[in-house]
Amino acid sequence: xxxxxxxxxxxxxxxxxxxxxxxxxxxxxxxxxxxxxxxxxxxxxxxxxxxxxxxxxxxxxxxxxxxxxxxxxxxxxxxxxxxxxxxxxxxxxxxxxxxxxxxxxxxxxxxxxxxxxxxxxxxxxxxxxxxxxxxxxxxxxxxxxxxxxxxxxxxxxxxxxxxxxxxxxxx
Amino acid sequence: xxxxxxxxxxxxxxxxxxxxxxxxxxxxxxxxxxxxxxxxxxxxxxxxxxxxxxxxxxxxxxxxxxxxxxxxxxxxxxxxxxxxxxxxxxxxxxxxxxxxxxxxxxxxxxxxxxxxxxxxxxxxxxxxxxxxx
Ligand SMILES: [Zn+2]
Numbered sequence: 001x002x003x004x005x006x007x008x009x010x011x012x013x014x015x016x017x018x019x020x021x022x023x024x025x026x027x028x029x030x031x032x033x034x035x036x037x038x039x040x041x042x043x044x045x046x047x048x049x050x051x052x053x054x055x056x057x058x059x060x061x062x063x064x065x066x067x068x069x070x071x072x073x074x075x076x077x078x079x080x081x082x083x084x085x086x087x088x089x090x091x092x093x094x095x096x097x098x099x100x101x102x103x104x105x106x107x108x109x110x111x112x113x114x115x116x117x118x119x120x121x122x123x124x125x126x127x128x129x130x131x132x133x134x135x136x137x138x139x140x141x142x143x144x145x146x147x148x149x150x151x152x153x154x155x156x157x158x159x160x161x162x163x164x165x166x167x168x169x170x171x
Numbered sequence: 172x173x174x175x176x177x178x179x180x181x182x183x184x185x186x187x188x189x190x191x192x193x194x195x196x197x198x199x200x201x202x203x204x205x206x207x208x209x210x211x212x213x214x215x216x217x218x219x220x221x222x223x224x225x226x227x228x229x230x231x232x233x234x235x236x237x238x239x240x241x242x243x244x245x246x247x248x249x250x251x252x253x254x255x256x257x258x259x260x261x262x263x264x265x266x267x268x269x270x271x272x273x274x275x276x277x278x279x280x281x282x283x284x285x286x287x288x289x290x291x292x293x294x295x296x297x298x299x300x301x302x303x304x
Contacts, residue, residue, distance in 0.1 A: 020227045034228060111218045129184065130219035136186045155180035155212075162215035 008045035011060065016041070018132055019064055025127045026068060028116050039067045058141030061134060065124070065142050072120075114164040122157030129154050174198075175205045180212050 019040050023033035043063045051059055115123055121143075128134045128142065136154075140147045175198055181187050182195040199206045 017224065017227055021224055024225055025222065030228060037227070108222055111222055115219070126219055130216055131222060131224075136181075136184070151177060151181050151186070154184070155177045158180055158212050158215040161218065162211050165215065165218060 006048055006051065006056075008041055008048060011044045011048075012041050015060060019060075022064060022127055022132055023068065025112065025115060025131050026120075026123060028112055032071075036064075036068060036071060039071065040064050043067055055141065057134065057138050061128065061132075061138065061142030062144070068124075110165065110168055111161075114161050114168070117164055118157050118160055122153050122160065125150055125153035126157040126161070172202065174202065175208070179205065179209045180216075183209070183213055183216055 016037055020033050020037050023036035024030060027033060027036075040060075040063055043066075044060065047059075047063060115127070118126065124143065125139060128139045129136070134142070136147050136150045139150045139154075143150070175195060178187060178191055178195050179199075182192065187195060199209055
């Protein structure tokens with residue numbers, strides 16, 4: 001199989017939409033998401049010369065992760081929002097019929113809102129896993145943490161999400 | 172009985188080791204509480220997975236991605252791109268549905284043609300197609 005050099009246009013075409021969705025789910029704003037895609041593609045173009053074929057997903061998502069972190073720092077936004085009231089409602093039973101309500105309420109806006117409430121590290125891990133479809137190993141490479149940390153972040157993120165969505169559904 | 176927690180999410184993602192998989196499937200077969208936890212986690216997982224994949228805004232095009240070093244990077248490609256400049260591809264490059272293999276010579280030539288026209292610019296920016304023409 002011949003291997004053509006990768007160009008940033010290839011990356012834009014094959015991964016632009018995924019990067020956009022990653023950014024949108026993380027920040028909830030289409031303009032910020034578009035800016036992030038722009039920044040990532042710029043970094044991709046600068047970095048392609050040094051790219052060694054073999055770990056493209058990890059490399060690309062590492063760039064995306066770094067670009068997002070840098071952007072948050074640049075804007076001096078606090079990336080995380082504390083959620084004391086929904087922590088540890090793990091086994092709490094909501095009112096009868098709550099499951100049906102939960103299902104009915106599970107519109108995209110509610111899920112997006114719940115995502116934005118998560119601490120940044122959990123949100124990023126959940127989005128990489130469940131929106132982008134990266135493996136734990138790819139997430140670990142992108143975020144530069146051990147796989148065990150990825151396991152923990154995804155799990156804790158889902159627990160918080162579930163609690164937040166249950167709370168919304170319960171009213 | 173020691174209940175399960177973290178492993179349940181890992182199990183849902185198929186990221187458990189064979190040994191962990193055996194542990195989880197045996198435990199949830201015997202423990203209603205952990206079965207309910209697994210269902211709850213799966214609801215959160217399914218909720219996020221149900222979010223639609225959004226299209227890139229259709230009016231956004233990466234119009235100019237140029238640095239002088241890119242010219243010497245793949246000179247042959249840039250020459251071919253300039254020759255093919257009539258076949259400019261515009262807004263759809265970022266809005267195509269599913270990823271395809273990365274060895275895409277045709278796409279490189281087509282999209283590269285557009286970028287080649289913009290060698291004077293020095294930054295990546297998005298423009299609205301039509302607004303500049
Ligand atoms: Zn149990």
